[in-house]
Amino acid sequence: MTAPVLEVRDLHVEIPLPHGRLHAVRGVSLAVDAGESVGLVGESGSGKSLTLRALLGLLPRPAKITSGTVLIDGEDVTGLPAKRLRRKLTDTMAMIFQDSLTALNPVHRVGDQIAETPLRRLGKSRGEAKSIAVDLMREVGIADPERRYELYPHELSGGMRQRICIAIALSTKPRLILADEPTTALDVTIQAQVLALLRQLRRDEHVGLLLVSHDLAVVSQTCSRLYVMYAGKIAESGRLPDLITAPEHPYTFSLLRSVPDPDHRAARLLAIPGQPPDLSETVLGCSFAPRCPFVADECRTAEPEPVPTASGHSACLRTETARTWPMLITGEGAAQW
Numbered sequence: 001m002t003a004p005v006l007e008v009r010d011l012h013v014e015i016p017l018p019h020g021r022l023h024a025v026r027g028v029s030l031a032v033d034a035g036e037s038v039g040l041v042g043e044s045g046s047g048k049s050l051t052l053r054a055l056l057g058l059l060p061r062p063a064k065i066t067s068g069t070v071l072i073d074g075e076d077v078t079g080l081p082a083k084r085l086r087r088k089l090t091d092t093m094a095m096i097f098q099d100s101l102t103a104l105n106p107v108h109r110v111g112d113q114i115a116e117t118p119l120r121r122l123g124k125s126r127g128e129a130k131s132i133a134v135d136l137m138r139e140v141g142i143a144d145p146e147r148r149y150e151l152y153p154h155e156l157s158g159g160m161r162q163r164i165c166i167a168i169a170l171s172t173k174p175r176l177i178l179a180d181e182p183t184t185a186l187d188v189t190i191q192a193q194v195l196a197l198l199r200q201l202r203r204d205e206h207v208g209l210l211l212v213s214h215d216l217a218v219v220s221q222t223c224s225r226l227y228v229m230y231a232g233k234i235a236e237s238g239r240l241p242d243l244i245t246a247p248e249h250p251y252t253f254s255l256l257r258s259v260p261d262p263d264h265r266a267a268r269l270l271a272i273p274g275q276p277p278d279l280s281e282t283v284l285g286c287s288f289a290p291r292c293p294f295v296a297d298e299c300r301t302a303e304p305e306p307v308p309t310a311s312g313h314s315a316c317l318r319t320e321t322a323r324t325w326p327m328l329i330t331g332e333g334a335a336q337w
C-alpha cells in the first residue's frame, strides 16, 4: 500500500499567554491519500487553521509546535533543516487562503503573479512562463485570459481573485492543495463555482485536496472523507455519507443539526448550548462533556482516545449508543438541544 501524500501524527500546538499557555491543537492526527479530497470541519476557534499552518511551518508568532510528526509520502520531514523542508513542502503541496485580496500582491499584475513560479522555479523563459500562466487562467475558468493577465488584483471580483489564487497554487504542479476557508468570503453562487472547480481539478488532474471549513455543507459537497474537529482535537473521522447519515460523536451530530436542511424545513435549527472549553486551562476528560446530553460519569474523568468505528474513528466513550441518538434527539432529548 502506498503511503499517504500527507500524514500528521499527534500534533500539538501551544500559544504562550501572559499568564500560562493556550493548548490550541491537542494531538491531531490525519492523513490524505493521493488524489483524495478530505475535509477538516469544526466551529470557529477549534484549531483548524493552526493545524494547517503548523504543518506548513507558517504558524503565527508566538504559536509553536510542541510535539508531533509530519510525513510526506511516508517520509518523516519533522526534523529537516528549514530550507529542505520548505522545498519538500512546495514540491508537494500548495495553499489557498480565505482572503484572496491579502494573498495577492497589490502592485503586481495578476498574470505575472501566476507566471512567477514557472519563471523563477521551473526555469522557463519569460514568454513560456506567460503562456503557462494564460493556460492556467483558462483552466481555472477565467474567460479572456490574455486581457485579464494584465489586470491588478483590485480590478477583479472576489471570485476571480480566488481563481487567480487557485491558478497560482496550480503553477507549482502540486499533488495536494490545502485550502483554508477558500469560499467563505464569496457569495453562494461564486462559492459553488469555486467548489466545482476544486472538484474538477481532483477528477481531471488527480490533485488531492485538504479543505478546511467551519461549514459542514461546503465540505460535504466537496470531500469524500471528513475529520470533525472540536477544541483542538479530532472528535470523529469517517467517510461520507456514513458520517452524515450515522454520526458517532455527539458533537458531529450537533454540527449536523445546525445545518439548514431544505428537505426538512419543519426541523428546528438547533444551536449547541454552552461554550467550548477554555484551552488555557487543563481539560479533564472529554472536552465536549459539559455540552453533551449523553454524558456519563466516565466522560468527565477519562481522556477519550480515538477508537475505530464502522467508517473511521470516534473519540467518544458513548459511541456504542450512537445509533439511538437521532431517536433520542427528536424525542424527549430535543428539549436539551
Ligand SMILES: Nc1ncnc2c1ncn2[C@@H]1O[C@H](COP(=O)(O)OP(=O)(O)OP(=O)(O)O)[C@@H](O)[C@H]1O
Pocket (backbone or CB within 6 Å): 015, 022, 024, 042, 043, 044, 045, 046, 047, 048, 049, 050, 051, 060, 061, 062, 063, 213, 214
Ligand atoms: N496568533 C494567535 N495568538 C493568540 N491566539 C491565537 C492566535 N491564532 C489563533 N489563536 C487561538 O487559537 C485557537 C485556534 O485558532 P484557529 O485559528 O486555528 O481556529 P479555526 O478553527 O481556524 O477557527 P475559524 O473557523 O474561526 O477560522 C483559537 O482559540 C484562537 O483564538
Ligand SMILES: [Mg+2]
Pocket (backbone or CB within 6 Å): 048, 049, 050, 180
Ligand atoms: Mg481558521
